[in-house]
Amino acid sequence: MTQFWRLALLIPALVVLAIAAGHVILTLPAFGDPLSQYGATVDALAPILRNVSNMVSAVNFDIRSIDTLGEESMLICAVTATVVLLRGRRGEEIVERAGHLPGREWLERSDATVLVCRLIATALFLFGLSVILHGTVTPGGGFQGGAIAASGFILIYLGEGYSTWRRMLHSEVLVAVEGFGGLAFALAAAIPLAFGYAAMQNVLPLGTWKDLYSGGLMAIVNLVIGAAVIGSFGMLLLEFMEETRAPKAGDIEDEAAT
């Protein structure tokens, strides 16, 4: 279809949808005045029942934890998929040199860059770790802290250069961290089953209010998710950066599956 016909079909469809959306908008419960009692009940009950002060973490890691297991699986699945697609038949061995486009100037890395990247990468890791550990107490948790810590990997690449970075990051380690993190979450769900409780029931001692260890099983789940997210994003960054390395002699440009 040409652009004209595409827009000729799309614009009327969007107009009809806009009218329907307007109808829905006018009858939604008023903004800022929700009907639902679900959230308010969680806010009221979770601090008492689970000794945690972060309600969002309570929902994510305890009340609706099977959802989070599904989301974690989605993350691992998407990262595995990206790894498979980018790796192709490139293989996983470590090649020492970054790729170099002919005609581009090769600039030396300045000392300021290296220093700042080292400082900030370390700070990022520590901050990410802190956000993960305090997930049940203050805003944060496994997902957020894991993403922060994983962004430290990029700064290492910037500061140290491709060869050092590649020697530091091993895909076996990252994949193992990712996989064992997910497995620990699934086990945290299955082990209470073996003892006759419901799946993922919070059977551990609940800890102290506003303390690092609070929420029982929630704190453990939080940690393993943080680890899994760090492993996942690390793998992602690794495979994308691998696209920049110098092509090896044996690299096949893959076509159809053979």
Add this chain to the structure above:
Amino acid sequence: MNVLAWCVVAWLFGVGIYGIVTSRHYVHMIGCLTVCQSATYVLLLGIGYRWGAGPPIFYDHPPGTPAVDPVMQALVLTDIVVSAAMTALLLAIALQVHKRRGTLDPQHLRPLRPSE
């Protein structure tokens, strides 16, 4: 003010769809897809909002202070991380397509038609 949030949702989604339909580059299309996704996030967070309420974290305030709906926030939070990974997946596909075809124009990339 009452309907502003919902109108923003509808607008974001419409703009994102228009961008996808008129796109001439895969990466641009992926960006428009992200815009559509943001529309759903605004919808969910808007549904959970409560006037005069704070975040559902009771570290500095005692439990019982009015707070917004934590369920909606939890739903959106995990979804954001997943969408980052899905965008990475789409970009990986785009990268590989570019290596094989040399172009990322959706008008010229049609599966099972080797003549194109």
Add this chain to the structure above:
Amino acid sequence: MPLAHQLAPLAVLAPLGIAFLMLALSHWLPPRSADITAVIVSLALVALCGWLAAQSLHGPIVHWFGAWTPEISGKPGVVLGIAFSVDPASAMVAAFCALLFAATFVFAWGYFDHIHAHFHVLMLLFLAAMIGFCLTRDLFNLFVWFELMGIAAFALTAYPLGKSSLEGAFNFTITNALGSFLMLAGVGLLYARTGTLDFVTMGRVIASVPPDPVIAGGFCLIAAALLTKAAIVPFHMWLSDAHAVAPSPVSVIFSGVMVSLGLFGLLKLIAIVFAGNAQVMMLVHVGLFWLGFATALIGGLMAWAQRHLKRLLAFSTIAHLGIMLIAVASVSAIGTEGFLVYLVGHGLVKGTLFMIAGIFLARFDSVDELELYGEGRRIWPVGIAMGTAGLLLGGLPWGLLHDATDAMHEGDSGTAALAAIIVGTALTGAAVLRAAGRVFLGCSGVPAVELTAPTEREREKGNRPLWLMLLPCMVLLAIALLPADLVESFLHHAATGLVPGKFPPPKSGMLLAAITFALTILIPAASLLRRRPTRWIARRIARFEAAPFKAMQILHSGRVTDYVVWMMVGLAVLAGWLKFG
């Protein structure tokens, strides 16, 4: 806690955990261990889900995760936790998913061996998502498993890394990701109106309030997402691209069970959540019926006009999904029973056919029926399988598909429904038989509309012996040939568990079956005996016959931008119907 309640979550936790373990150890796994583990896990899940189905005959097995039962909230309409609710129909569909996966793992033995078990990890996550989708009782949990199914499917489609696979995967991802966003928005709207995410509680609230644009809007969005997954016109265009370019073992799962799950989810939502809302039920009875009607016809016609066997099978899947949607739209106990049996029967036969396509790719590097003319004589046992499968698809009066079609005719005996089912079934069976005739019997008329259909040469790894690839085909076909009466009472319980109702006394559908079967035999016979039109009148007729097919081929352009436009048109049709109808 009773054993069934204790084991129900394992159906999802086990494949997830094993997939993660395989991923963690992927660099150190011995060579065939991934294949063996995957087959064992799938077969174990078949047994578990089958046992759960039997246990749930007296009442659904409900397992509340984290022991967050509804009483904890202290308020009547507020359900804090997420539950898995195992009823016979859901457990049966989950068991069928696992069965098809087991057959696929046997078929794909050694196919993907040079990449660290990643294929098996993705497939096990896919299986876990499907089982979770069947068993859950929470709307956002349904969405989570729906999206996980999607992401695993996107990855597996792009796996071969060929040009077409990547572009097909991109089209697939964009359209289905948009579907996911629509579903999430729908979930949000329903939560805003009902204050809960649990099916049963939400159904109670919706039945007690008058029809509401918010509820209708929520249904419209969620239905659009599920109809996209189920490839119903006009949301269907991604399927022909994706299933044609995915590796054959993966296409078995896609056509066999993934798309049918979209309709199963829709049926569960209609039956449990929206049964009390008159506006939505009217859209279901009328709107969804006509969409199914259009899908059956368009799928059948497009299947007839293909030469690339996998694309042909993809369009035939679309036609059969249209037929299944007609059964869903009838919202009756007998229609539901027909739908469930059809889901299993169609999945078995379609899975067999995609495996046969995989055999062609492994042996002959092609699935183009015109290129493969006569080549099949060397592998004649495959021809028997393909012929049987084609006859079953086309309405052979024997086996699961025939019993299902009979039940569907009783569920909705209007003329339009009859016409759609007969035409859709006959055209798809005819297309497969025509292809089988060309490849195995070496008879061919002059190709007409299929000559200009999209096609491509491709290869798949051919390192497995023929008997290993043929074995799962034969097993699936054998199950598809069983009569459904063997499990009649189980099916009655399964259907009434979802849609309560009475069953009419069984009538003989022999006349309709005879008409369908006759068409299935006559149409390919006419095509294979066709001669080149030489006289002026014959040429005119041929051009007139080819015109609608050419128009439809142009509409199915392969460009994702067009697909998104049609999706928006479909969404506007649903929304417009609800608003103005």
